[in-house]
Amino acid sequence: MLTPVDRSSPMPLWSQVCDDLRRRLNANEFSGHFPGDGELMEGYKVSRHTVREAVRRLSDDGLVVRERGRGTRVISPGIEQPLGTLYSLYRSIEAQGYEQHSVVRVLDERTDAEATGVLGLADDEPMVYLERLRRAGDRALALDCSWLPASLARPLLNCDFSRTALYGELAERTGVQPCSGWERIHPELPTTEQRSALGIRAKQPVFAIERVTYGPDRQHPIEWRHSIVRGDMFAFVARWDSRDASGASGAMEAEVLA
Secondary structure (H helix, E strand, C coil): CCCCCCCCCCCCCCHHHHHHHHHHHHCCCCCCCCCCCHHHHHCCCHHHHHHHHHHHHHHHCCCCCECCEEEEEECCCEEEEEECCCCCHHHHHHCCCEEEEEEEEEEECCCHHHHHHHHHHCCCCCCEEEEEEEECCCCCEEEEEEEHHHHHHHHHHHHCHHHHCCCHHHHHHHCCCEEEEEEEEEEEEHHHHHHHCCCCCCCEEEEEEEEEEEEECCCCCEEEEEEECCCCCEEECCCCCCCHHCCCCCCCCCCCCC
């Protein structure tokens, strides 16, 4: 049921319509069809400008998308990624029904003191640097930057990463399979460049993810990665059962940022 707008309220009409549409979205009222401008104008008894401003705010928050000639549609729930596993974002995207495509922004060999420091290498050790804009369907999802020792990863310099996974290519071209690692995840506000790449508004938070991956010996790191992931499209999920407390199955380690 519609919540009528209150024309005596100090709250703008578009804001009242937006709040009611959020309520209806949360109730899965629009799973089959999101009403067009005319339907909303008739239902709320407001102007086209009011309706379009309300829907624009929903679009800015990643809840709906307006497509020329196709109207407005509800964005499906984001991609879920289990915690406590060594995962491939490529496979996570594909497994949940999206087509994964990467725009390779940089793939070269260079030196970087911060990357070599994290990986425990000499400052002048050559590194392979891969920077990708990861897309899920028609939407930018993540900005992904990976550093690997060039002595291991030079065969990757000739790889087309637009539709493939880094770890799969690493295993196929070098014989090295990532076996363990750690991740640190925290929310932050993106930079201007990151906002532009991901197509998000100024104060929309993102997940900042740092990862270090180890090879078969589980002693020497082979990758340092830092990623910026849209918070409105990606969720991390933790699962557990009563055996975790007794040690019968592996428990996850979490870091609390204060």
